[in-house]
Amino acid sequence: MSPSSGTVPTAAARSPARRVRYGLLAFFVPAFLLLQVWPAAGEPPSVHAALGWDGWVRFGTWNPLTVEAEVDRPVRGWLVVDVPQEFGAQRVRLRYPLDLPQGGRGTWRLPVLVVDARRPLRVALVAEDGGEVASAQAVPQAESAVASVVGYLGQNPPSPPTEVSSGGRRTVARLWEEVLPESAAAYASLDLLVVEELDERRLNDAQRHALQAWVIHGGRVVTSGWLAPTAPLSGWLSAAQHTGRVVERPGLGSLAAGPLRELHLLPGGRPVVERSYVVAAWAPRGLGRVYAWAADPQQVPPGSPLWYLALPPTALREGPPEPDLRPRAPVGPAAVGLGTFAALWLVSLAVAGRTPWGWLLALAVLAAGVVGMPTVAHEVRQRSTALDATWVEVVADGVRRAYGWGYAQAPYRGVYTHTLPRAAAVAASGGFSEAEVTFLDDRVLVRARQGTGERLRLYWEVEGAAGAVPAVQPRNGSVVFRGPGTSQGVVFWGSRQAPLEKSEGSDEWVASRWERQESQHPALVSLRWVYPAAATIVEDRPVVALPLADGRRGWLVVVGQLP
Amino acid sequence: MNSLAIVRGDLRARLGTHKGLAVQAAFVAALWLVGLLGTGPERGGESPMWVASVGLLVVVVYLVTAAAGGEIAFPGEKGVLDLAAAPFSAAEIAWGKGLSNAAFATVCTAGAWPVLLFLQALRTGPWQESLAQAAVLLAVSWGFGGFATWLGVTVESEVSRSVLLWGGIVVFLAGAGLVGSWPWHPAHAVRPLAPGWARATCAASFVGLGVLSLWAVSRRIPRLREEV
Structure with a gap:
């Protein structure tokens, strides 16, 4: 081996290598600088939308919509969601206020009523001046529509029964904490939530409250695995704790063979026993239930009674019957508006007939009439289409949810505005070409463009409405109630009902004169609009029904505890 | 200038007198009533709006025509026969009456416009x-x-004059349904969403009728003077 062929390169040999190094340097240095500068320029505004539970949706009810947006400049305006309708000509637009700083990111978890599988749902960021900043589409697939969805937080999805008793198929949607809704309404499309892992730090307050409100108002949750018992939500969702002891069990009807965790029932918890094994526990949470399974969900076969115990019975919800609305001629405000102009016009003509300067007055009156008449007409239109609203407000475990149905018939073609309280979810259906629902901090505005005689139907849900929380307590065969607005109150319990009567010397109301229950009592009928299984509810526990006393038509229903 | 004097005199008589004001009060009351009738909800494709529009047409036409033809006599108002006896030329009288009718029709229409605007809005x-x-x-x-x-x-x-005048107007306006749907007929042209050409034809026709009538008036005045 010659030295020249060793490790010391000659000048001629060094030259190509140096060129390569310089070439690499020339490429990487600008690329590095570009990468340094690029983030400063900011990502272009973007928006992403995900509909349903891991893509699964149930048509005809509320589904969660998660929207994530990022902007490169301050954007103040609206998050706009265009929801396709069953009839293609119709359009429902939801608008939520939006205020993002430069480089800001925002996440919205919204309930959306999905009724059309053929057209995409469109989400857009719209600035105050009407300019669209970014947009995206979420396309619901017909094959992703199911009759029942079981949500699952964990690693290994379980296998619930795939057939729904009322028809259709059931699926499991694998979820993450981040996609859980921020309103209880969005859980309407979820039959059951199976929680095997839950990191509460990844939930915000709205998500926690929504989950609890859903359960309290009829939702069902199964917990398994090792949830942190000291974490507030995990503890609340648990009907039992694992003691840490595990026993081997043979195959049971409810569980496949394998290890069985020993459960320690928490207060209110009730065991589910099979062949002397405690296979599960359950506890009521308001109108809902939480279950704790003694085995991993994957060990619960599809035919297990545990699934049928946890899954809620399927029932179709029907709202109140449509009122027999007739378009009203808004004579009163029209008479005042037209009469004011007529009187002023007459006075101005009287002045004009005597002095030429009076014609200036006549011109001023005419101008005022021309300018003011559209305002008068708007007022008349609004008064002619007052929303015929019916409410059912349910209080369970101190958590209040209100449900409202409104009907309005348009006497004339045009745009009508209706004001609703601050609702979490609003759905519009019936006769209209466009409906725009604007969610403001203190109220919701619904603007519907309707043809003559068309009937608009609105349905909305209000969560956590303010107000004193009433209390219902059974006592010695009677029921004691403390709360506002108790005149004409009725208590239902079992197959009986009793009027609420004022207790002497205290602020309590007592129901003790029991009589046979009227199954068609208006309060029970109203409760069935919200809970089809209302008969079961009043069978188990006392339920106080009071006519709403604040000018609204409907019932306040206070659900007592299970005895 | 004499024409303008005729206009001023007529307007003063039709608006500045007690009777003139009483007539105007009845007129605006009629507008108010027709406007209220027009607020009725639409049912079965029939809109009270077009009924109200035709009603307003009838009210305005009645008052302007009655005032112009002397059917409603306002104190102090000079008719053509009175003016023929004055030292005005026939053209001045015809112009004066034409302008007077136009001014009064404008006043009456101005009172009806906000009602139409209200019904449209x-x-x-x-x-x-x-x-x-x-x-x-x-x-x-x-x-x-x-x-x-x-x-x-x-x-x-x-x-004879009253019968001819009102008979003619009633037959013309009320006969719209009998002669068929002529879009340029006033009862059709005044309806909401009537075609623009129909309105233009209607307006031009009646402007022509007015001009023709006033030309005939100016031709008639010398004979009146001869008869006097």
Whole structure:
């Protein structure tokens, strides 16, 4: 081996290598600088939308919509969601206020009523001046529509029964904490939530409250695995704790063979026993239930009674019957508006007939009439289409949810505005070409463009409405109630009902004169609009029904505890 | 200038006198009532709006025509026969009466326009639509006013004049349904969403009727002077 062929390169040999190094340097240095500068320029505004539970949706009810947006400049305006309708000509637009700083990111978890599988749902960021900043589409697939969805937080999805008793198929949607809704309404499309892992730090307050409100108002949750018992939500969702002891069990009807965790029932918890094994526990949470399974969900076969115990019975919800609305001629405000102009016009003509300067007055009156008449007409239109609203407000475990149905018939073609309280979810259906629902901090505005005689139907849900929380307590065969607005109150319990009567010397109301229950009592009928299984509810526990006393038509229903 | 003096005198008599004000009060009351009738909800494709529009046309046409033909006698108002006895030329009298009718028709139409605007706004119609309707009101009432002025100087018998005038107007307006749907007929042209060409034809026709009538008036005045 010659030295020249060793490790010391000659000048001629060094030259190509140096060129390569310089070439690499020339490429990487600008690329590095570009990468340094690029983030400063900011990502272009973007928006992403995900509909349903891991893509699964149930048509005809509320589904969660998660929207994530990022902007490169301050954007103040609206998050706009265009929801396709069953009839293609119709359009429902939801608008939520939006205020993002430069480089800001925002996440919205919204309930959306999905009724059309053929057209995409469109989400857009719209600035105050009407300019669209970014947009995206979420396309619901017909094959992703199911009759029942079981949500699952964990690693290994379980296998619930795939057939729904009322028809259709059931699926499991694998979820993450981040996609859980921020309103209880969005859980309407979820039959059951199976929680095997839950990191509460990844939930915000709205998500926690929504989950609890859903359960309290009829939702069902199964917990398994090792949830942190000291974490507030995990503890609340648990009907039992694992003691840490595990026993081997043979195959049971409810569980496949394998290890069985020993459960320690928490207060209110009730065991589910099979062949002397405690296979599960359950506890009521308001109108809902939480279950704790003694085995991993994957060990619960599809035919297990545990699934049928946890899954809620399927029932179709029907709202109140449509009122027999007739378009009203808004004579009163029209008479005042037209009469004011007529009187002023007459006075101005009287002045004009005597002095030429009076014609200036006549011109001023005419101008005022021309300018003011559209305002008068708007007022008349609004008064002619007052929303015929019916409410059912349910209080369970101190958590209040209100449900409202409104009907309005348009006497004339045009745009009508209706004001609703601050609702979490609003759905519009019936006769209209466009409906725009604007969610403001203190109220919701619904603007519907309707043809003559068309009937608009609105349905909305209000969560956590303010107000004193009433209390219902059974006592010695009677029921004691403390709360506002108790005149004409009725208590239902079992197959009986009793009027609420004022207790002497205290602020309590007592129901003790029991009589046979009227199954068609208006309060029970109203409760069935919200809970089809209302008969079961009043069978188990006392339920106080009071006519709403604040000018609204409907019932306040206070659900007592299970005895 | 004499023509303007005739206009001033007529307007003063029709608006500045007690009777003039009473007539105007009845007129605006009629507008108010028709406006209220127009607020009725639409049922079965029939809109009270067009009934109200035709009603306003009838009210405005009636008042302008009655005032022009002397059917409503305002104290101090000089008719064509009175003016023929004054040292005004026939053209000045005809111009004066034409302008007087136009001014009064404008006043009456101006009172009806906000009502039309209200009815349009109630149904989210454009304001230009009410303006077009008002233009039809103005033209038709002025045309009938000119016709009434001509009848006033042509037919001596008051009874015959009234029968001819109101009979003719009623037959013309109410006969719209009998002769078929002529879009340019006032009862059709004044309706909401009538075609623009129909309104233009209608307005031009009645402006022509007014001009023709006033030309006939100016031709009639020398004979009147000879008869006197």
